[in-house]
Amino acid sequence: MISVFPEVSSQYLIGGEWKTSSKIKEVRNPAKITEFVGEVALCSETDVTQAVDAAENAFKAWSRTSVDERAKRMKEAAEKLSTVIEEHVSLFVRENGKTMVEAKKDLLRCVEVMSKGADTLLEWWKPVHVEGQAQKVQIRKRPRGVTAVISPWNSPMILTFKRAIPAILAGNTVVIKPATYCPLTVMSCLKIIESSFPPGVINIVTGSGSVVGEALCGDTRVRTIAFTGSTETGKKIMSLSSNSVKKLYMELGGNDPALILPDADLNEAAIKRIRLGILRASGQVCSAIKRVYVHESRYEEFVDKLKKEFERVVVGSGIQPDTTMGPLNNRSQFNFVKELLERSKQIGAQVESIGQKLDSASWEEGYFMLPSIVTNLSHDSELVRAEQFGPIIPVIPFADLDEAIEMANDTEFGLRASVWTSNETAAIDIADRLEAGAVFHNNHTVFQNLRLDFPGIKESGLSQETRWGGLELFTDCYGFAD
CATH class of the missing domain: 3.40.605.10 (Aldehyde Dehydrogenase; Chain A, domain 1)
Incomplete structure (x- = not known):
């Protein structure tokens, strides 16, 4: 042993x-x-x-x-x-x-x-x-x-x-x-x-x-x-x-966008996949979803469903079997994410930290952080443009698909992206326009075939x-x- x-x-x-x-x-x-x-x-x-x-x-x-x-x-x-x-x-x-x-x-x-x-x-x-x-x-x-x-x-x-x-x-x-x-x-x-x-x-x-x-x-x-x-x-x-x-x-690095189209099927399984795409390894993944653009017709529905999904997250020591999200890895990253969140609040963003603390008594003993959904901020805000590398997700509405694609591409990064729509042909057309090393349809994950990788x-x-x-x-x- x-x-x-x-x-x-x-x-x-x-x-x-x-x-x-x-x-x-x-x-x-x-x-x-x-x-x-x-x-x-x-x-x-x-x-x-x-x-x-x-x-x-x-x-x-x-x-x-x-x-x-x-x-x-x-x-x-x-x-x-x-x-x-x-x-x-x-x-x-x-x-x-x-x-x-x-x-x-x-x-x-x-x-x-x-x-x-x-x-x-x-x-x-x-x-x-x-x-x-x-x-x-x-x-x-x-x-x-x-x-x-x-x-x-x-x-x-x-x-x-x-x-x-x-x-x-x-x-x-x-x-x-x-x-x-x-x-x-x-x-x-x-x-x-x-x-x-x-x-x-x-x-x-x-x-x-x-x-x-x-x-x-x-x-x-x-x-x-x-x-x-x-x-x-x-x-x-x-x-x-x-x-x-x-x-x-x-x-x-990466600042992966997820695009939620008007015809996206936002069922329970899809919302869970989005949550996993955001919070895998406490969000400390280069290819995690780091910003979400949602068509305005589905915006309130999406935010509400994502909040309910985040409420199921149990944050604690990874050793404990009931834990679904562990701490951040180190003090430097923990402080960076906390300060980024605080600066977002100061410019008027609405931050909702959601989830369950497995052990409130020992919460301050580790680099624990509840996942946060951030709304009421612009595409140009620091949180949207940074690689936050933590359990934070900004959600931004859009009215026009061309506008959403332009915002998705408006970054120095180009690692992963995802398109959420019931129309596969539309997903492929959008993927051709997204500047990313890999684009997923109705998912945001890793390649199951370990032989494949597209760094960006x-x-x-x-x-x-x-x-x-x-x-x-x-x-x-x-x-x-x-």
């Missing part, structure tokens, strides 16, 4: 050796901030250099390992991880704040990424023969080299594994930097699977972005950077990595995952002719 103080606490991994640092930062439970969950090592630039050294050395042999061998090792690692999922759920909840249901789902999806990725590799790696040429031409693949994976605090498990696993399968070696707010579950799971691979294939360095992140991005031996996080940090990574031509795969356009990201599950992002294709 995972102890209260996990084995990986204050550790980091270089070249198959787990090291311990005396320089640490505490990891605390966001549902009870006095509870000490563990420690995260604060690595130095020298540690990063050594991790890249180890990855570069391991790449020489790992890149020449057959695809059959790589797939076999990954399958074995997936089996190991699958046997300890239950043991990791509570640790994940205690350091991240998710509910038990959300945490377990993320962990299971990591195993799925590993297993299905191994199957996909065998099919995708085969050379592609180009027909109709005067000469025989093949499109072949080869790994790129050392890959840096910089993962976020909001969904650290799946967003680490969806980047690191295809990189490893493609024959690359990785240096992973988990978020300092909640690195422990990621590291504990990686410790279980790293023994299935040669030393140096998986390396982990922890610490601040200003030290560890910048050192990784600036190292010319790092050939690929996979980053999930804020747009501002993404821009900084682009600048730092410009000293060499790196391949960047980035999923950045404009300032919401770079690159896309197709049916090959990201393998193409960590591979160079080259032509062979005779």
